[in-house]
Amino acid sequence: MTLRPLMKKDEKRIAELAHDKSIYRFTRVPYPYNIEHAKKFIADSQKKMKKKEEYVFAIALNENDELIGIASLMRFNKMDNRAEVGYWLGKPYRSKGYVPEACKLIINFGFNKLKLNKIIIECAKENKASKKVIDKLGAKLEGVLRESSFVGGKYRDSLYHGILRKEWKPNKIEV
Numbered sequence: 001m002t003l004r005p006l007m008k009k010d011e012k013r014i015a016e017l018a019h020d021k022s023i024y025r026f027t028r029v030p031y032p033y034n035i036e037h038a039k040k041f042i043a044d045s046q047k048k049m050k051k052k053e054e055y056v057f058a059i060a061l062n063e064n065d066e067l068i069g070i071a072s073l074m075r076f077n078k079m080d081n082r083a084e085v086g087y088w089l090g091k092p093y094r095s096k097g098y099v100p101e102a103c104k105l106i107i108n109f110g111f112n113k114l115k116l117n118k119i120i121i122e123c124a125k126e127n128k129a130s131k132k133v134i135d136k137l138g139a140k141l142e143g144v145l146r147e148s149s150f151v152g153g154k155y156r157d158s159l160y161h162g163i164l165r166k167e168w169k170p171n172k173i174e175v
C-alpha cells in the first residue's frame with residue numbers, strides 16, 4: 001500500500017466503503033454515508049492539509065492506486081508537541097496488515113518529519129481489531145478513559161495508548 005493525499009477521484013470509493021456500520025460503530029464517520037459526505041470530507045481534509053492542521057491520507061493499493069481506507073494524524077497539541085493517529089479500512093481489505101503498515105508510515109512521519117514527542121492512539125474498549133493494530137505498533141496502554149468518546153451512538157470507554165519518540169523502534173515492528 002501507499003499513503004497519498006486525497007483526490008477528487010476518491011469521492012465514489014469513500015462513499016462506498018464508508019457506508020458501513022462497522023466503521024460508524026467505532027469512529028466519527030457518520031452512517032448512513034453518501035457521496036455528499038465524501039465530497040465534504042475530501043474538501044475539509046484538503047483545507048486542513050494545506051494549513052498543516054491535520055494530515056489525512058488515502059491508504060491506496062500499489063497496483064491501481066485505488067483507495068481502500070483512511071489514515072490520519074490529527075488533534076495536534078502544539079504546546080505539548082503531540083498528535084493522534086486515526087484510521088479506518090474498507091471491509092474487503094481487513095486482516096491483511098494494511099492499517100498497521102499505514103500507521104508505521106504515519107508515525108515515522110510524525111516523529112521524523114514533524115518532530116513530535118508523542119503520538120496517541122485511542123480505541124474503544126470493545127474494538128478488538130483496533131487494539132490488535134495498536135499492540136502491533138508497540139504503543140503502551142496508559143489508561144482507560146471512562147465513557148470519554150461518544151461514537152456509534154453511545155458513550156464508550158476509551159483505551160488511551162501512547163508512543164514516545166525516544167521509544168519508537170520502527171525496525172523492530174514487523175508489519
Ligand SMILES: CC(C)(COP(=O)(O)OP(=O)(O)OC[C@H]1O[C@@H](n2cnc3c(N)ncnc32)[C@H](O)[C@@H]1OP(=O)(O)O)[C@@H](O)C(=O)NCCC(=O)NCCS
Pocket residue numbers: 022023026027087088089090093094095096097098099100122123124127128129130132133
Ligand atoms: C481496526 C481496523 C482499522 C484494522 O485494520 P486491519 O488492516 O484489518 O488490521 P490488521 O490487518 O492488523 O487485522 C486486525 C486483526 O484483528 C483481528 N480481529 C478483527 N476483528 C476481531 C474481533 N472482533 N476480535 C478479535 N480480533 C479481531 C483480525 O483477525 C486481525 O488479526 P491478526 O493480526 O492476528 O491477523 C479495521 O478493522 C477497521 O477499519 N475497523 C472499523 C473502523 C475502526 O474501528 N477504526 C479504528 C477506530 S479506533
